[in-house]
Structure formats: C-alpha cells, structure tokens
Amino acid sequence: MDVTRVRKDFPLFQQEKPPIYLDSACQSLRPRQVIDAMNEYYCDFPACGGRSVHRLATEVSIRLDKAREDVASFVGVKDAECVMFTKNATESMNTVAKGLRLERGDRVVTTDMEHNSNHVPWVLLAKEKGLRRGYLSFQELEQGNLEPLKEELEKGVKLLSVVHTNNVDGSSIPLKKMVELAHDHGALVMADGCQYAPHNPLDLTDMDVDLYAWSMHKMLGPSGTGILYGKREVLEKVEPLVTGGGGVAITTYDTADILPIPERFEAGLQNYAGIIGSGAAVRYLQDIGMEEISEHERRLNVIATDGLMYVRNLSMLGPADPRRKGGIFSFNLKGMLPHDVAMILDEIASVLIRSGMHCVHPYFSSHGLEGCARASFYLYNTEEELRRFIESVKYVAEKFTD
Numbered sequence: 409m410d411v412t413r414v415r416k417d418f419p420l421f422q423q424e425k426p427p428i429y430l431d432s433a434c435q436s437l438r439p440r441q442v443i444d445a446m447n448e449y450y451c452d453f454p455a456c457g458g459r460s461v462h463r464l465a466t467e468v469s470i471r472l473d474k475a476r477e478d479v480a481s482f483v484g485v486k487d488a489e490c491v492m493f494t495k496n497a498t499e500s501m502n503t504v505a506k507g508l509r510l511e512r513g514d515r516v517v518t519t520d521m522e523h524n525s526n527h528v529p530w531v532l533l534a535k536e537k538g539l540r541r542g543y544l545s546f547q548e549l550e551q552g553n554l555e556p557l558k559e560e561l562e563k564g565v566k567l568l569s570v571v572h573t574n575n576v577d578g579s580s581i582p583l584k585k586m587v588e589l590a591h592d593h594g595a596l597v598m599a600d601g602c603q604y605a606p607h608n609p610l611d612l613t614d615m616d617v618d619l620y621a622w623s624m625h626k627m628l629g630p631s632g633t634g635i636l637y638g639k640r641e642v643l644e645k646v647e648p649l650v651t652g653g654g655g656v657a658i659t660t661y662d663t664a665d666i667l668p669i670p671e672r673f674e675a676g677l678q679n680y681a682g683i684i685g686s687g688a689a690v691r692y693l694q695d696i697g698m699e700e701i702s703e704h705e706r707r708l709n710v711i712a713t714d715g716l717m718y719v720r721n722l723s724m725l726g727p728a729d730p731r732r733k734g735g736i737f738s739f740n741l742k743g744m745l746p747h748d749v750a751m752i753l754d755e756i757a758s759v760l761i762r763s764g765m766h767c768v769h770p771y772f773s774s775h776g777l778e779g780c781a782r783a784s785f786y787l788y789n790t791e792e793e794l795r796r797f798i799e800s801v802k803y804v805a806e807k808f809t810d
C-alpha cells in the first residue's frame with residue numbers, strides 16, 4: 409500500500425504542519441472522495457430520496473440504492489435490502505435490543521468488554537422487562553476458549569450480543585465459531601463490528617451472523633452514519649424504533665401498514681449526504697484492499713510495541729502479541745492519569761490520541777483502572793509518525809513518572 413499516495417487524498421495532511429492523528433478508533437479522517445460525494449449531493453441534487461418523482465429526487469434515489477449496494481457488497485451481502493442506514497452503531501443496536509420484543513426471563517449474553525452501546529440497552533431492559541443476563545470473559549474467548557460460551561448456551565439463550573473487536577485493546581473474538589455454536593443451541597447472534605469492519609476483510613454471509621452493527625464514521629464515512637445488517641427473516645421480526653413517513657405503505661385513521669426492510673427502519677427524511685458519502689467510503693477502502701489495510705495496521709502496531717515494550721513505568725493493555733491487536737495500542741503510565749498523558753502528547757508533539765474509559769466503564773472499574781491512553785492507527789498513518797509517537801511517549805514517561 410502506498411501510504412504517501414493515500415495521504416494526498418486527506419485534506420488534514422495538506423496542512424503545513426499536520427498533527428499526528430492516532431484517534432481513528434473514535435472517528436476516522438475522510439478522504440477528498442467522500443467529501444466530494446457529499447458536496448455533489450448538496451450542490452447538484454440536494455433533494456429528498458424515495459418520495460418526490462422529479463429529476464433531482466430521482467437522482468438521490470439512484471445514488472442511495474448504489475450506496476446500499478456498495479455497502480452490502482463490501483461486507484459480502486448479496487441482498488442489499490438487508491443493509492439499513494442508521495445514524496450510528498448505537499442506534500443500530502438499540503433498534504435490535506428494543507425491537508426484538510424480548511420477554512421476562514429471556515436470556516441475553518454479552519461479554520465483559522462491551523461498549524456502552526451494547527451494554528446500557530440491556531441493563532435498562534433487564535430492569536424494565538426482567539430479562540436475564542449472562543457475561544462471558546472477552547479475554548477467554550479471544551484466546552479460543554469456548555467452554556464458558558457452551559455453558560451459557562446450555563442454560564438457554566435468546567440472543568448472544570457481542571463485540572467483535574473490543575475498543576479497549578483492539579483484540580478480536582472468533583465470531584464465526586461462536587455463531588456456529590450459538591445456532592446449534594438455537595440462539596440468535598448480534599455482533600458489534602465498530603472496530604472490526606473498518607479494519608478487516610469481512611464476509612457476513614460466510615460468518616452467518618444474524619445481526620451486525622457498525623458505524624461508517626470510523627471507516628472514512630461521514631459523521632453520524634451507521635449501519636445495521638440483518639438476515640431478512642430476523643429483521644422482519646424486529647419492530648422499528650422510529651416510525652412515521654417513509655416507513656409505511658398506507659395508513660388509515662386507525663391503522664399503519666409498516667413497510668418491509670429496508671424502509672421499515674428508515675422512517676423520516678434521511679441523511680442523504682451521509683449515505684452517499686458512506687458509499688464513497690467503502691468504494692475507497694475496497695480500491696485499496698482490506699487485506700492491505702489490515703496488514704499495514706498490524707505492522708504499525710508491531711513498531712509501537714517494539715518501541716515501547718521496555719519503557720519504564722509503561723504498561724500495555726491486551727495481548728502481548730501486537731498482531732492480535734489490529735490497529736489499537738493502549739497503555740498506561742504509572743502514576744499518571746490517561747487524560748494527562750493525552751493532553752501532554754498533544755501539547756509537546758501534536759500527537760492526538762484518546763484517553764479515558766472509552767465507554768467501557770465496567771471493564772475498567774472491575775480491573776481497578778482509571779482508564780487508559782489509546783493510540784489507534786489507520787491506513788493513512790506512517791511509520792515515521794509511529795516513531796514520533798514512540799519518542800514522545802518515552803519523553804513523557806521519562807519526565808513525568810517516578
């Protein structure tokens with residue numbers, strides 16, 4: 409992969425002194441191609457889709473269909489109608505959590521490293537509806553131990569809802585094997601792909617997962633764009649979270665005939681520029697190649713790990729092998745708050761990372777940690793940037809820890 413050429417597509421890197429952006433796990437940068445696609449919508453056909461029949465609206469509808477087909481093909485899905493546009497992964501997962509209409513006593517199993525988006529809805533539903541909960545150790549799953557999952561499944565599980573790659577240390581679970589096991593026990597599986605889909609080749613048909621949620625703004629797409637994929641027969645049983653115009657075939661004063669997927673889940677005027685930009689984002693990634701992107705990130709993670717492994721007072725999170733952590737490198741400096749580390753790195757070296765509990769509070773609290781500093785890499789980061797990151801972290805460790 410030619411990173412120098414890739415960087416030419418990103419406006420931020422055209423600044424005289426661009427910062428070192430290592431926060432793509434929160435939100436990625438966008439290439440010119442995505443920005444242009446959105447501008448084209450706003451300038452050339454700024455109308456609504458799927459409603460009016462005039463030429464501008466027709467153009468929007470054609471572009472929306474194309475974006476849906478491109479996103480579906482990006483994740484190995486043939487039936488593009490199984491791809492729903494949402495405003496983020498949180499909305500995608502809430503749609504499922506609330507729309508599945510689970511009943512008192514139904515059991516939902518997650519891991520101990522879920523993002524709040526796949527945690528809070530279940531906490532609240534357990535209280536409100538009397539759902540039963542089960543937790544699996546993410547670390548054990550990552551290490552290939554599926555025995556605890558089997559034990560949970562034998563208790564009777566309606567839904568296994570798990571994060572595919574966690575956003576704390578970047579490691580992943582063997583989702584395909586887990587899906588197979590869950591299906592053998594009659595459980596549905598939803599996965600949170602926010603940190604997996606942007607960084608790896610993905611074939612949801614082969615994975616056989618029932619529901620998969622992720623956000624486009626972590627994979628070069630516009631802010632406020634997310635996806636919910638689901639098998640047709642599963643999604644048809646999910647009640648929409650939002651209902652109204654565009655989501656119904658016909659209404660009377662007393663009845664509403666909800667449309668099939670995908671309109672069922674896309675009531676109200678949509679984020680047309682965002683959807684069209686999402687299509688441009690997956691086309692951009694596909695042109696470069698997900699294998700190449702994934703390998704590039706792993707190479708950067710090896711550099712970060714080799715460079716920081718023996719730094720005094722620095723502890724790394726997650727598996728020791730950097731190749732099991734994709735594009736995330738998380739660490740703590742003894743005696744320092746993660747937010748202080750992040751602010752100092754920005755101040756002294758224009759290195760931009762994320763710090764805190766990363767919306768995974770229960771995991772940090774149960775491990776007695778205040779959070780961590782997290783550097784996350786993507787296709788546009790260079791080895792030179794990594795060397796500057798390493799040097800600045802070493803400097804902070806030297807200067808600010810005992």
Ligand SMILES: Cc1ncc(COP(=O)(O)O)c(C=O)c1O
Pocket residue numbers: 433434495496497498499523525526571573574575600602603622623624634
């Ligand atoms: C693993 C994971 N799940 C869910 C989310 C929430 O995504 P969104 O902001 O698109 O709702 C994030 C965002 O950081 C994440 O990393």
